[in-house]
Amino acid sequence: MLIHAEDEELATWPLPWLHMVRKLIEQRLQARFMPPGNATRMRLEGRVLHISELIAVREGPLEGTILAHILAHLDPDGSGLIPGGEDLPDAESGSLNEIRWAPGAWEGILTHGFGISSDEETAAAMSGLISRNILRGFRAEDFDALYGLARSKEFIFSYIDVLSTVSSSHALSGAGIRQLGRRLVREGQHREPVKLGIALLGLIGDNADRELLLTLGRHEEFTLYCAIAISNVEPPDSRDKVLLSMAKSVEGWGRVHAVERLEGSTNPEVQERMLSDGYRNIVGSEYTAYIVATTGKPAEALANPDVTLHLLDAAAEILGALSNDAGPPVQRMDDYLEGPLALERFITHVEQHGPRLSHFTATEDIAVFLRREQNWEAGKDSRWTISIREEFASRCERINQHPGWAALAEKGLISANNTEFYKAERIARALGLDTYPAHWRRVQSYPCDSSWFALLQEVDEHRLPAVLAYARQSLPLGELGSGPDDKDAQSDRFRAHHALDTIVTGLAKFPGEGWDLVETCLRSPVIRNRNMAINTLEAWTPTHWGPNVLTALLRAHAAEPDDKLRQRLDSLIK
Known part of the structure; x- marks a missing residue:
């Protein structure tokens, strides 16, 4: 009787009853052989999906999931995420020897000129596990196997093959595909399984998951997949407006992907x-x-x-x-x-x-x-x-x-707005105006900002002493040279480290100048800093090294934890 309760009645039941009924139906699906397309099977699968939706709405997103993280970081103004939202719970603090991609950038680069090679072996295994989950009633071992495989691979390389196989299979019900997609999206604690879940939701031709997709799409790691899903399932009369809403909520690669689907x-x-x-x-x-x-x-x-x-x-x-x-x-x-x-x-x-x-x-x-x-x-x-x-x-x-461009450039060069400033700087350079004073003012106002790069392009041997003196005064050199480590320098708290390696990179054209800053960079806990220090010393060549450089290099070599960087130091010392 419990299994046959009306949907309206189910909506009023306590959560423990809903969990019990879902388990009973799943056990019946596993115990009885019912071929794909069987009316009873399809009815029971639909009932499991409905109960799962009631449970998900009542319980909300599970703690520690990607979805819970995004919901907790939604910007109230409806655009993107608040600070901390970009850092997904599965992010690892990896070595800076490895490229760290901005959210959505990896897929962006692959889909704009580099091409995507298909991982057919993974796609076949993933498609098989998707079928196994749906046909065997979502057994725990089947779901765990699919989740583990999805977690270990980059889904972008299996995307087309997996969706092609699943969509062409007459053995898989739409209700089953949707249930699996929703579970991956709502329970996923790692980005790749969540991407797979979004893709499955984009197969079943139903816009009921619109808000879920718009929410996930606020994080640019998932915007591409959400935009494709919405393009597939949203009715034609509303699709473009929904995609426009998604495009407005992001500003990087996510906006690029959403706008492309409005062509x-x-x-x-x-x-x-x-x-x-x-x-x-x-x-x-x-x-x-x-x-x-x-x-x-x-x-x-x-x-x-x-x-x-x-x-x-x-x-x-x-x-x-x-x-x-x-x-x-x-x-x-x-x-x-x-x-x-x-x-x-x-x-x-x-x-x-x-x-x-x-x-x-x-x-x-x-x-x-x-x-x-x-x-x-x-x-x-x-x-x-x-x-x-x-x-x-x-x-x-x-x-x-x-004749009015010069005055407009001079006015823009004192603007605090970055867009206005850099437009004015381009005009000034085209007109042959000296932009050094403007960059010097910006560096003094924001010593950890990116203006160091532009300033050092304008520096000559006469201006260099004042620039180096200000760098020593404004940057926390003791902290920056605290000793080699394998720090992740992607967050804002490493802005001073970025400023230091920009300065040291600029010193490559001034052999022997600013050695104390180069040495600080050599002792930095951030790998990129130490690499920049070595680059500058290579550019100087040993003929311009001071008496303390070799000693510092030997000390750095003995303390260096990174194998590749130690090899670079080896070559430099020899």
Whole structure:
């Protein structure tokens, strides 16, 4: 009788009763042979799924799971995570000899130019264990075996093969796939099994898990998988708006992945938002510029003679990103069919409005791109004629010769806003203005900030003594040189260590100068610091070493815990 209780009645039962009923149904599924597609089997599997959902809602996420961690770190403003949210519970404090990827960056790099090789052996084993779990009623040993395999492998290499096998299997019920996906997502304490769970939820054609996917997608390690799942299961009339919501909640690789799945959207709200600021991300606007240009249709928007400055600034960033030759391997201006029309309208508006910080970078990049002959294959697009390219390039160059740029650059160089400052710095460099005083002010205001790198690009032998004196005064050298270790320097508390290795790297072009800072770097608990110290000493060559360098190297060699670094010290000493 318990097994046959109505769904409405089940919702009122205490948790222990729900657990007992679920166990009874699972035991019946395991005890009786019922072939796939059997009506009784499908009804019982559906009942297990419903009871599991009631239990999950009542109990909430299990402590220590990825889901619980993300829920505890959701930013109340609806965008991303609060500090500490990026550090997933399964993160290990590994050696800095190994590359530490930002959330979502590994998948981002693989899916943008490097390609993904299939791990067919793992995919076959994983698919078999998925089938085993569903067909045998989710026995503990089967789930543990699947979880262990998923945890030990990077799912991105098995993704396509696993989903292809599972989706084509007529033996697996949708209810079973969904139950397994939800369990992996809700109970997973490691990222790879959670990714597998998200992928399974994306197979079953139901948008009931929308909020769960949007929540997990707030962490950029999972945004790609959640965006694909939503693309698969969300109804067409709501899909783009849900993906737009996901894109707005992240800012790095997650936004890139979400925006890519909005390509070709005809939803006016989505098009407007993409053009307004959907292209922006902290990875690089080059990754999204082409999609935004073809979907957001800036050429049409720029047809308005009373275009807003916000839209004009957005168009500058999009068209500038399409013209950035130094960016990643993505589609560029010469691939953009409406490029000539968009440029004509953009350049005309800029000519009428006068200098703005965001416009200089765009017009400079556009002019350089148009004049670079290797960007233009013969006959690729007849609309990009030599005369059109020459006209647009010349007009951009004339814009950048406006006498008002110098004053605008000088004003931007005292701005505390990083975006404004670096746009102004680029203008100043193009005009031949000295940016050293501006970088010197920023370093003195924020001694552990990244401005050290830019400052050291401007330093000469006359300015160097003051810079080194300030480094000694402002950085906690005793703490930075506390002795070799294998520290993870990815968090903000290692900002001073990053500043030190930037300074020491800059000293490579000043043989013999700042040896005390190099020695401090050599004694740092952070491996990257010690590597930078060795790089600088190699650049100096022994002819510029002072009398204490060899002694310090021998001491460092004796204390060095890292095998690869000890080998580098060996080579340096010899």
